[in-house]
Amino acid sequence: MARREFLLKSGYLSIGFSLLGCTQGSNAATPTPLGEAADFSLDPQMAPLPDGSRIDAWLQVLENGQVRVLTGKMELGQGLKVVMQQVAGEELNIPPQRIDVLIADTGRTQNEGVTAGSRSVERSAMTVRRAAAAAREYMKQLAAKKWETDADALELTPEGVKNNSGTILSFTDLLAGQQLDTEIPQDVSLKPKDQYQWVGSPVPHPDLEKIVRGDAVYIQDMRLPEMVHARLVRPPVYDARLQSRDQAIERMPGVLQIVENGSFLAVIAEEEYQAVKAADALQKSAQWESGTALPEVRSWADYMLEQGEKANHPAPASGNAHHAIYSKPYVMHGSIGPSCAIAVYDEERLHIWSHSQGVYNLRATVSDMTGIPEESIRVTGVRGSGCYGHNGADDVGGDAALIAVAFPGRPVRLQWQRSDEHQWEPYGSAMRMELSASLDNSGRINSWRYDLWSDGHSTRPRGNAGNLIGARLLAEPAVFGGSGRVGGGTRNSEPYYRIPKVDVSDHHVAGPLRTSALRSLGAYANIFAIESFMDELAKKAGKDPLDFRIEHSDDERSVAVLEALRDLIKSEPAAAGEGLGIAFSRYKNSASYCAVAAKVRVDLEQKKIRPLKMWAVLEAGEAINTDGLKNQTEGGMIQSASWTLKEEVKFDTQEILSKNWTEYPIIRYDAIPETEVVIIDRPDLPPLGAGESAQGPAGAAIANAVYAACGKRVRELPIERYLFGS
Structure with missing residues (x-):
């Protein structure tokens, strides 16, 4: 019996919904709602896309008066759609829920490259904000011309442009079948921040309810x-x-x-x-x-050194020198x-x-x-x-x-x-990180050397068929150009601290497994190593780990998140077998600031590590959506906890062994720690990407907490394997 027939006869009807309407032309009517059949007409060219410097490349008024935002970026669950709704709605005086957002489509939206690197808010969303502000002023000018009045005396409302007498001209009447086909001025005036209604507020993500209900979303x-x-x-x-x-x-x-x-x-x-x-x-x-047979690997720290480019390591400069080697495996x-x-x-x-x-x-x-x-x-x-x-x-x-x-x-x-x-799938590369540092007589770091070994961190397809795995299997196989050098593996490899002498080197390793960009790229492993090492140096100097970081920070925003983290955890008790650890980073040393604390329980006899609670303080400049920032940070900490404690791609000489969730365990619902996130809002500063800020400090905070709980410093990931020998 066919599955469909079985379901019908058993009294259960399974209905597949189309997700989106692919209506023709850039001046399309309202989007096809969920549940209606999609028009999948094969017209890949569509209408010619407007120049990216014009308003209608980013913003359109539909025939029913609804406003649509167009973005070449992809919604990944990072909440980009609601951020677009908020910034456009704010400039247009339209509630965000009444703004439609159309995501990446080569027939409809601009080429904004890859949605990656936590750049979508600070770049794409800010372009949409400027386009919406330009649209507001343009429509006021059109109305002013019709009414022969001053545009400054007019107001934009959700229904259209309103004059002092209360008369409203709708957007469709103003445009008379045309689009907002005018340039975005370089000096466009944005709405004053003290007049914001929605930016900086926890506006709900439009898809969350659908996802929770199990509606057709994906x-x-x-x-x-x-x-x-x-x-x-x-x-x-x-x-x-x-x-x-x-x-x-x-x-x-x-x-x-x-x-x-x-x-x-x-x-x-x-x-x-x-x-x-x-x-x-x-x-x-x-x-x-x-x-080709895959290699036998016992230790990634050893393998990366043996197979990679060589480095010379100077002898420690003094008795106050400290040295450590860290590593991570391939991760899915x-x-x-x-x-x-x-x-x-x-x-x-x-x-x-x-x-x-x-x-x-x-x-x-x-x-x-x-x-x-x-x-x-x-x-x-x-x-x-x-x-x-x-x-x-x-x-x-x-x-x-x-x-x-x-x-x-x-x-x-x-x-x-x-x-x-x-x-x-392409994995996140295995990495080796080797650090040496020395302290002066006051316990401050006076020299720092960092060497990292990694395969490339991005083999995304960019017009080269060899980067698609299927193309390499064809009768005339496409040639893979390789992963290049370390690339994104160097992300956050320089410590974001005030240290007189810093020397950072990267060394390429052509690893055995397929690799590409995984959330935060090399930043996760680099911050894990740097922040674990900072804890080790703090102990060597006889100082509190949080005070030690502040002592080496000359950025007041760094100090602010660390001080706020101190306030969160200052009264947190730790029973026997429990430990509290902290870590900090500024993502890419140029984006969001994030300080994380983790509390864990370690049972050496039962071979169990339980993350009990994680705290984070995040500062990402102007906070467009505070709930979105919290969601990203909470998710990042939990994902990082799973990487740090459990995850590792396993293989033998013949094949990948990690074929399912049994052979590649991830953190389970019943082991997820409680989370608490505090957002420091800086409305006077530009917004910064935050989707990849928590992974690095979260992993290091857990490693430091494990040390605090049981006195064992684990430098090779995943911690459960190297702590318990499993």
């Missing part, structure tokens, strides 16, 4: 008419090649086609479970030529929902729905892989089930494109399996 939920389903069959290791397969799989129920191109192997079926069963049979029957993005994409091809044009963080980059890369011109490819962003960094989203988009081109005419939905996601 690409994984998206359904299109006449859609078929696909599954992949992957080789056991990266460069293994297909030798043979069972040709009878095509005759299995529901199977429409087997796509075979070199070692790229996929099955297409009418129903999803039919595709799953056929792919499973295909996986069991496929024979592969052995690929570990998205709870495996990656998914939908693609449809009509033998001329290709349309892809994807949760890629760079839709224009994906378009260029798919063009390079398939030979289809970029202008004939459209990539529409649909949020995925959560990821900070380069997980499998681009790869599955490329895979879906390959399958759709081989099976034109009907939309193809490709859902990766859990094993696909765990084995084939």
Whole structure:
């Protein structure tokens, strides 16, 4: 019995909703609400995009008078949509809930590159703010011309422009079918901050209620008419090649086609479970030529030194010198929902729905892989089930494109399996961090040397097909250009402290596993090492760890978050077996300030570490949405706790072993610590990105708390493995 028939006969109806309307033209009407069928018309060119210096590149008035914001950035769960609503609504005097936000789409929005590096608020949202302010002044000027009055005497309201007598001209009447096709002045006047109604307030994220209810929100939920389903069959290791397969799989129920191109192997079926069963049979029957064996690794600290570029380490300068080596393993993005994409091809044009963080980059890369011109490819962003960094989203988009081109005419939905996601996503690189420092007679640091070893931290597709894993499996395989040097691995490698002599060097390692950008890139490991080392130096100097950091800080904003953290934890008791640890960083040494404290319980006999509570003080300049900042910080601390205590990609010489949640454990709901976050708002300063600020100090705070609880300093991650030997 087919799944659909079974569900109907059992009295349960499963309905797949389309997520968005892909209506034609830049002057489209109101967006298609959830539950209505999507128009997936294959017109990748759409209307020509307005120049990015014009208001209508960022802001449009729809036929019903509703205002739409257009952003080339992707909503990842970081709350970008509500921030866009707030800043645009503030400048236009329109409640944020009445602002529609259209996210990344190569047919509709500007090319704003990749949504990464915690830059979306300080760059993209501020561009939207300026566009909204320009729109306000432009519409007031249009009304002033109609009424032959002074624009300064007019007011923008949610219904339109109002004059002193209370008469209102609606936005649609003012524009008379046109758009806001005028330049954004360089000196546009923003709304005075003392008149803010919504910025700085905890405006709820528009999608949270839908997510909690389990509504159709993600690409994984998206359904299109006449859609078929696909599954992949992957080789056991990266460069293994297909030798043979069972040709009878095509005759299995529901199977429409087997796509075979070199070692790229996929099955297409009418129903999803039919595709799953056929792919499973295909996986069991496929024979592969052995690929390159993976190395045996006992210690990442040793491996990175042995395989990487060499460094010379000077002897300690004095008896007050201190030296330590830290390391972290490969870590997964570990998205709870495996990656998914939908693609449809009509033998001329290709349309892809994807949760890629760079839709224009994906378009260029798919063009390079398939030979289809970029202008004939459209990539529409649909949020995925959560990821900070380069997980499998681009790869599955490329895979879906390959399958759709081989099976034109009907939309193809490709859902990766859990094993696909765990084995084939690009991981965060393993790293080694070696530190040496000396103290003067007063216990202050007078010299600092830092060496780090890492593979590259970004292999995002940027027009090069070799960065898509599927393209490397084709009969004419695309060539992977490599991960480059350390790249983002150097992020936060320089201590954000006042130290007379600092020497920082990076050393590239061509590691055995696929790597790319994972939330905060190298900052997590660098801050873990630096802030663990600061605690060790504080102990050597006989000083309180928090006082020691303040003593080495000459930035008053750093001192403010540390002092605020002191106030949060000053009365916190610690029983036997419990410990309190702290850490601090300024993300990228130029973005948000974050100080974190962690309280843990360590049971050496039972081999258990329980994070009890975590505190954070965050300062990100002007706080647009205080709840959003708290959410990001809470989530960052919990994710970091999981990385620090548990996570490690395991493999043997033949394959990746971490294929599921049993073999790659993450922190469970019943182990999540209580969290408390304080936001220091600086409305007089520009807003700063905060989505990646907590990971580094949170990990170091936990390591320092473990030391405080049991007296054992763990310098290799994950802590549970190296503390308990498991």
